[in-house]
Amino acid sequence: MAYIEFTDVHKVYGQGEAEIHALDGATFIVEKGELAVILGASGAGKTTALNILGGMDTATSGTVRVDGRDISGASNAELVEYRRADVGFVFQFYNLVPNLTALENVELAAQICPDSLDAADTLANVGLAERMNNFPAQLSGGEQQRVAIARALAKNPKLLLCDEPTGALDYQTGKQILQLLQDTCRHDGITVVIITHNSALAPMADRLIRFKSGQVTEMTTNPAPTPIADIEW
Numbered sequence: 001m002a003y004i005e006f007t008d009v010h011k012v013y014g015q016g017e018a019e020i021h022a023l024d025g026a027t028f029i030v031e032k033g034e035l036a037v038i039l040g041a042s043g044a045g046k047t048t049a050l051n052i053l054g055g056m057d058t059a060t061s062g063t064v065r066v067d068g069r070d071i072s073g074a075s076n077a078e079l080v081e082y083r084r085a086d087v088g089f090v091f092q093f094y095n096l097v098p099n100l101t102a103l104e105n106v107e108l109a110a111q112i113c114p115d116s117l118d119a120a121d122t123l124a125n126v127g128l129a130e131r132m133n134n135f136p137a138q139l140s141g142g143e144q145q146r147v148a149i150a151r152a153l154a155k156n157p158k159l160l161l162c163d164e165p166t167g168a169l170d171y172q173t174g175k176q177i178l179q180l181l182q183d184t185c186r187h188d189g190i191t192v193v194i195i196t197h198n199s200a201l202a203p204m205a206d207r208l209i210r211f212k213s214g215q216v217t218e219m220t221t222n223p224a225p226t227p228i229a230d231i232e233w
């Protein structure tokens, strides 16, 4: 059994004439500890799939299993617990609380989790030991995204889901963030799923999943992923 099993998932928004099939029988797997990259054009269903995988949305039909647990059949209370304890989220826009320092932002997330890590240590691990007491507005975009990654990692999640994590960053800063995510996957053994529009990033992945019109059109594994530093686009 794979760590993530996303099987024949349909997601329909709206009704009748206005029905939108955001997912139309999407199927993929991800093994434990892999870094998976999800590629696809705008509207292909990537975010919908990630939201369902993270327990933020539910499938209309199909099965979603994570670590042997049936997320698609979970109750609301079970999904709350799953989102809290098992999943870290990183978004394009960092969604930090503006009137809390970097440290307080990370502590806030860590507080709600049973096995959380030390917030200051986690910030130091993402290279922000010197900036912990700064407010988000005093940090660059890349630093704010590091805080957001630390906030996700301090929960000590099994699964890190990233939706366009470099979408708002310049080229070099984006590369550093992707390096951090690749290192996190390698060193901490966390399963990482990254959504991107940028097909040049495909070689960084252990597993590449391509979405088109709500379906997975390609899934390949790469036994020798390229370090981010060696990828140019």
Ligand SMILES: Nc1ncnc2c1ncn2[C@@H]1O[C@H](COP(=O)(O)OP(=O)(O)OP(=O)(O)O)[C@@H](O)[C@H]1O
Pocket: 013, 014, 020, 021, 022, 040, 041, 042, 043, 044, 045, 046, 047, 048, 049
């Ligand atoms: N809550 C919603 N209500 C109605 N339609 C939705 C909703 N969420 C997504 N959709 C539609 O479902 C389809 C898939 O959207 P989704 O956001 O998953 O695509 P995506 O591949 O992530 O696109 P992008 O790269 O632009 O973020 C789109 O047509 C979108 O408009």
